[in-house]
Every structure is written in structure tokens, then in C-alpha cells.
Amino acid sequence: MASSCMQLCIKHRLLPPVCTVALSTCAQVRHCCTVTRLRHPTTVTGTQTKYQQGQHIRFYSDLIDKHQANETQTLNEIPTSLDLDATTGLYALEEIGDEEAVSLAPLPSIPPVSAFLKDYVDQSETLTKLVQLGVNLWKLEQRPNVGSMLLRLDFDTDVAPRLLFLKGIGVDDSRLGYIITRNPFVLTEDLENLQARVNYLKSKKFTAENVASMVSRAPYLLNFSVKRLDNRLGFYQQQLNLNPSNTRNIVARLPRLLCGSLEPVKENLKVCEIELGFKANEIQHIVLAVPKILTANKRKLTQIFEFLHNTMNVPHHLISKFPQVFNSKFLRIRERHLFLQYLGRAHYDPDQANYVSLERLASSPDDIFCTEVALATPEDFYLFQKTL
Known part of the structure; x- marks a missing residue:
């Protein structure tokens, strides 16, 4: 009975947690007492058995009296009446006036969780x-x-x-x-910091058009401190032995040099010097002509250089005079060279007749290359490409 009452009270939230615990404990004690009576019937023989039975009965009786006293004290603390109108919140089915409805703030419609x-x-x-x-x-x-x-x-x-x-x-x-x-x-970013970085670039004689173009092409430029920007400009000026004007030139043309990591730049400079064998003045000329070479793919640089130098027998000084060849596709250079070789016109020495410059080899459109350099038709070149 106590257990059923307790569950009913919990379901309808009529009793506080303390009262619920008291009822639960009382129910457990009564259950234990009942089990004890069943296990120790009154028709027990023997002095020791009767004594043990008496001890169990007195123990559980004291326990019952104790919890009944606690239960009575807890029930006395429960308010006799509940003021359901004391809360100021609105109920789902409660009718409200038009003025109050207009004053209610709408619930936020932004989804609380979305990817x-x-x-x-x-x-x-x-x-x-x-x-x-x-x-x-x-x-x-x-x-x-x-x-x-x-x-x-x-x-x-x-x-x-x-x-x-x-x-x-x-x-x-x-x-x-x-x-x-x-x-x-x-x-x-703080507006004062953004303005300070722009002022620094202008103090280094970058024009307003340069600054706008650099920010447009390298969006992270203004996120870096003035100290970092100054260190980057100093690095390129010292590594390449450039004057301030040439330093501004390469940075303005490739502003991501101020934003990206310096490790690829250092590696490419070592590749040009050690693996490719260019001299310091040749590297300087190459970078001034094609700043992109500082961040180019190392494998592509090595592949194009080896084909130009070892297969086409183009010396270093001629490659450094037209470094734009490193911007071309390796397959394009290879196909055109093989076609000229097939026609007997693969002459890359300026002192020879029918000299073909790297600029015309790598940069000319297909129709001009065929008619003016190879002295053939585009159809001949396309047929030759199918044989490769």
C-alpha cells in the first residue's frame, strides 16, 4: 500500500524528495518484517530459536517506529495548500488579451544546431x-x-x-x-592594426595601387604584424642581394611571398644553386623575371631544367635569359623539341643558322610555332603528336 501511494505521489509530483525517500524506506522495512515473520513461525521449538525470533521482532519493530516518526515529521512539513496561481508563467491553454499577445517576444528562429x-x-x-x-x-x-x-x-x-x-x-x-x-x-582584426600595416607598406614606397593589388591577391597580407612584414622584405633583399626597388618589384608582383612559409623559398634557392648549377647573378635575374620560381614545384623545376640542359643542350646562360620557360608545361616543350628534331630544325645555339629561341619554342601559339618556327603546317604537327 505504501509503495503504491509513493509511486502515485511521485507521478503527480505531490511530495517532495525527502518524503519520497521516507515512504520508500518504510515500505522496505515493512517488507523485511513480513519476510521475517514468514521465515520464523510461532510454532518454533527450542529456547535458542525462540530467543532469536524475539531479537528479530524487536529489531524490526524499533526500525519501523523510527521511520514512522521520520515520516510523520516530514509529512507535517508539507504545506497544506498549494497556490497554483502564484506562478507568473503562462500556460499552454491559457487565454491572453490582444495587447499582451503583441508584447510577447517571438522565439528565435535560428536553428540551434546545424553544420x-x-x-x-x-x-x-x-x-x-x-x-x-x-x-x-x-x-x-x-x-x-x-x-x-x-x-x-x-x-x-x-x-x-x-x-x-x-x-x-x-x-x-x-x-x-x-x-x-x-x-x-x-x-x-583591429582597425588600428590594419591601418598600421598599410602605413608601413606605403612607408616602404609601395604605391596605393600596389597595396590595393597586393591585398586583393594575397588576402592574408594584412593579418601579419609590421615586424613580420619588415622581416620578410629584409629576407628577400639579403638572400637575393637586391636593392629596395627590385625587392618592391618582386613582392608587388607576387605578394604571397610576404604571407607564405619561407621554407619552400629557401629550398628552391638551394635547388637553383646546387642542383641546377646557376650562379648567384643568374638566380637573381631569374627571380626578377619570374618571381613565381621561388614558390614553384621543385620537381617541375628539375624536370624542365634537365630536359633543356641535358637533352636540348641549352647552356645555363641562355636558360637564365628566358626563365619564363619554367612556367611552360614540360609536355609542351618536349613535343615541340621532338618535332623540330624530326624536321632537322632543333637549333638552340644563337651562332647557328635557323636559331630557335626558348621564347619562341615555349611561348608561341601552335599555329605560329608551326608556320614560323617549324616551317610546317599545324596538321603535320598534330599527326606527329599522335606518334608520340
């Missing part, structure tokens, strides 16, 4: 405006913690001032989406 930023676009002004600028949310949500960072930003106080700053230094509107897609953390 995709597109689910928040309709409810977030920041995401809506970023999409209008051309920001690729799909790329941003692939990066850890970027999505939650964007949702915490307020467009008017966080995003708009930085967009106006980028426009103020000359960044075109069409590049804003690209910059934020590549570097969303620029939206959290």
Missing part, C-alpha cells in the same frame, strides 16, 4: 550581406570554428567598418567576396 551556414542565412543579417558580396559560405564552413565566428559577428559594428576600410585603401568591390572567402579573419 551548414546556409541554414542561418535567412536569419542572420551578416551572412545575408556576405552572400550578396560574393562570399562562398560553402568554403568557409569547411574550416573549423569559422562558421560560429561569423554567426557571432554583427554586420554594422564588426563587418561594415572593415569592408569600408578595404574599399578605402583601393580594393575593388568585386574582390571583397574573394578576400573574405580566403581570409574571414580579417573581419576580426
Whole structure:
């Protein structure tokens, strides 16, 4: 009976936890006493057995009296009446007036959990405006913690001032989406720090057009401190023995030199010097002509050089005069050389007749290469390519 009452009270939350524990304990004690009576019938013979039976009965009787006293004390502490109207909250079926209904704040409609930023676009002004600028949310949500960072930003106080700053230094509107897609953390940079970095670049005689172009093509440029930017400029000036003007030249043309790691740059310089055998002045000329060689794939550099130098017998000084050949595809150089060799026109020495420069070999369109360099038709070249 006590157990059933206890379950009923718990179901309807009529008793506090203390009372529930008391009823549960009392029920267990009564159960133990009942079991004891069943195990020790009154018709027991023997003095020792009767004594043990008496001890068990007195023990459980004392235990019952103790818990009954606790139960009575707990029940006396329960309030006799419950004021159901004391709470100020609204019930689901309670009718309210029109004025009160208008004053109620709507529940937030932003999904509490989602792995995709597109689910928040309709409810977030920041995401809506970023999409209008051309920001690729799909790329941003692939990066850890970027999505939650964007949702915490307020467009008017966080995003708009930085967009106006980028426009103020000359960044075109069409590049804003690209910059934020590549570097969303620029939206959290302090405006004073951003201005200090721009001022530093201008102090190094980078023009306003240079700065705008560099930021547009290397979005992480303004995330680095003035000290780091100064160290990078000093590194290229010392390693390549360049004057300030030439240093600005290569950095302005390839601004990611200030953002990326220096390890690939150091490795490529060692490759050009040790493995390819170029002299210091030749390396300097190559870098000034093609700054991209500092970050180019090492395997591609080695493959093209070995074919030019070992197969085509082009010396170092001729390769350094036209380093743009390293920007060409290896397959293109190989096919054209073999075609000229087949025609007997593979002459790369300027002192020989029918000399073919690396520029015309690597940079000419197919029709011009065939008609002016190989003195053949494009159909002949296409048929030859099928034999390779």
C-alpha cells in the first residue's frame, strides 16, 4: 500500500524528495518484517530459536517506529495548500488579451544546431550581406570554428567598418567576396592594426595601387604584424642581394611571398644553386623575371631544367635569359623539341643558322610555332603528336 501511494505521489509530483525517500524506506522495512515473520513461525521449538525470533521482532519493530516518526515529521512539513496561481508563467491553454499577445517576444528562429551556414542565412543579417558580396559560405564552413565566428559577428559594428576600410585603401568591390572567402579573419582584426600595416607598406614606397593589388591577391597580407612584414622584405633583399626597388618589384608582383612559409623559398634557392648549377647573378635575374620560381614545384623545376640542359643542350646562360620557360608545361616543350628534331630544325645555339629561341619554342601559339618556327603546317604537327 505504501509503495503504491509513493509511486502515485511521485507521478503527480505531490511530495517532495525527502518524503519520497521516507515512504520508500518504510515500505522496505515493512517488507523485511513480513519476510521475517514468514521465515520464523510461532510454532518454533527450542529456547535458542525462540530467543532469536524475539531479537528479530524487536529489531524490526524499533526500525519501523523510527521511520514512522521520520515520516510523520516530514509529512507535517508539507504545506497544506498549494497556490497554483502564484506562478507568473503562462500556460499552454491559457487565454491572453490582444495587447499582451503583441508584447510577447517571438522565439528565435535560428536553428540551434546545424553544420551548414546556409541554414542561418535567412536569419542572420551578416551572412545575408556576405552572400550578396560574393562570399562562398560553402568554403568557409569547411574550416573549423569559422562558421560560429561569423554567426557571432554583427554586420554594422564588426563587418561594415572593415569592408569600408578595404574599399578605402583601393580594393575593388568585386574582390571583397574573394578576400573574405580566403581570409574571414580579417573581419576580426583591429582597425588600428590594419591601418598600421598599410602605413608601413606605403612607408616602404609601395604605391596605393600596389597595396590595393597586393591585398586583393594575397588576402592574408594584412593579418601579419609590421615586424613580420619588415622581416620578410629584409629576407628577400639579403638572400637575393637586391636593392629596395627590385625587392618592391618582386613582392608587388607576387605578394604571397610576404604571407607564405619561407621554407619552400629557401629550398628552391638551394635547388637553383646546387642542383641546377646557376650562379648567384643568374638566380637573381631569374627571380626578377619570374618571381613565381621561388614558390614553384621543385620537381617541375628539375624536370624542365634537365630536359633543356641535358637533352636540348641549352647552356645555363641562355636558360637564365628566358626563365619564363619554367612556367611552360614540360609536355609542351618536349613535343615541340621532338618535332623540330624530326624536321632537322632543333637549333638552340644563337651562332647557328635557323636559331630557335626558348621564347619562341615555349611561348608561341601552335599555329605560329608551326608556320614560323617549324616551317610546317599545324596538321603535320598534330599527326606527329599522335606518334608520340
